[in-house]
Amino acid sequence: SQQGEEDPQALSIQEGxxxxxxxxxxxxxxxxxxxxxxxxxxxxxxxxIRSNEREKHSGRLRVTLDTSKKSSSLLITASRAxxxxxxxxxxxxxxxxxxxxxxxxxxxx
Amino acid sequence: NAGVMQNPxxxxxxxxxxxxxxxxxxxxxxxxxxxxxxxxxxxxxMVYLQKENIIxxxxxxxERFSAEFPKEGPSILRIQQxxxxxxxxxxxxxxxxxxxxxxHFGDGTRxxxx
Numbered sequence: 001s002q003q004g005e006e007d008p009q010a011l012s013i014q015e016g017x018x019x020x021x022x023x024x025x026x027x028x029x030x031x032x033x034x035x036x037x038x039x040x041x042x043x044x045x046x047x048x049i050r051s052n053e054r055e056k057h058s059g060r061l062r063v064t065l066d067t068s069k070k071s072s073s074l075l076i077t078a079s080r081a082x083x084x085x086x087x088x089x090x091x092x093x094x095x096x097x098x099x100x101x102x103x104x105x106x107x108x109x
Numbered sequence: 110n111a112g113v114m115q116n117p118x119x120x121x122x123x124x125x126x127x128x129x130x131x132x133x134x135x136x137x138x139x140x141x142x143x144x145x146x147x148x149x150x151x152x153x154x155m156v157y158l159q160k161e162n163i164i165x166x167x168x169x170x171x172e173r174f175s176a177e178f179p180k181e182g183p184s185i186l187r188i189q190q191x192x193x194x195x196x197x198x199x200x201x202x203x204x205x206x207x208x209x210x211x212x213h214f215g216d217g218t219r220x221x222x223x
Contacts (some may be wrong), residue, residue, distance in 0.1 A: 031209050041115070042200055042214035043152070050209060089149055090212075097142065097212060099152040 006089055007104040014108050015038075021078040021103040022068075032065055033090045033097070034074050043088065056100030081109045110134065114183075115201050115215035122191050123223050130186040130218045134203030141171075141184045142202045142212060143176055152200060158184060188220075196222045 007022045023032070026043045031050045047097045049072070050067045051099040062075040076083055086102045114133040132140050140161050143153040155169040159179035169176065171202050173191075178184040187194055198219050202212035 033211055035214075042115075042216045043202075043212075045211040045213065048209060048211050092209075096178075098154060099144070101151040 002067055006087070006100045007099070008103060010104045010106070011069070012106040012108065015079060015081055017079055019079050019083070019105055019107070021074045021089075021105070023072045023074070023100055024099075025072075025089075025091045025098075025100075026070065027091075029067075029091045031092045032072050033092070034061075034063060034072075034101075035061050035088045035090060037088065038039045046087075072095075076105075079105075079107045081107050083107045113201055113203050113215035114211050115174045115199075115218050117218060118216065119221070121221045121223060124192055125190050128191050128195070128220055130188075130199050130201075130220070131183045131202075132186070132201030132215060134201075135185040135213050138203035138205055138213070140204045140206070141178050142204075143184075143186050144200045144202065145203040145219070146198045146200060153188070191220075191222050193222050196220055 005024050006097045012020050029051055031047045031048055034046045036046055037043045047058045047061055047063050049063050051067055058109045060077045073080045084107045088099050088102045089095045113135055116131050120128055141158045145155055146152050156169045156176045157165040161180050172188045175187045181213045192213040198217045200214055200217045204210045204212045
């Protein structure tokens, strides 16, 4: 199974609502990153949280990290139609970044 | 500051041919990573290179696949004798030298095998 596994696999919400995505991982990490991928494009880095951090904010994004549970969550507040994309968590171990399978988010205008 | 550049964006090959995918990292980046993505799936790590060195190729098939990152020029992912199963999107990412640096991705090369 994947080092990083996102939950849910797909999420559909109305514009203006909040979207929460979760990521679980198995091994110890140096940091955890969240990326967004629009259809047919490469990944865009959103936010990086170090293993000694518990929460981080960037605009409408809030990321939490619980190393005891080996899990992270990404919260997008006041969602917009433009947030429609796939979201991946990625964990950095020793010199290797491992991506999860992604959450496909659809924001309905 | 140009981002990660990959070319071609789309590549069509017949079974048995060779595919060469190129990646120019962001300026100042000396770490390059290659990933493969199948439709509706996440990215699978293939190989991690620094200039003239392969650091980790644990995700790359032992046969037919090779990667290089020469002192001058782009990184190349080479697939020999392609098969239908090689059809995928191949993404390249680069990062700087410091610890805890995010990876910056190119828009990928979509490889189709006829």
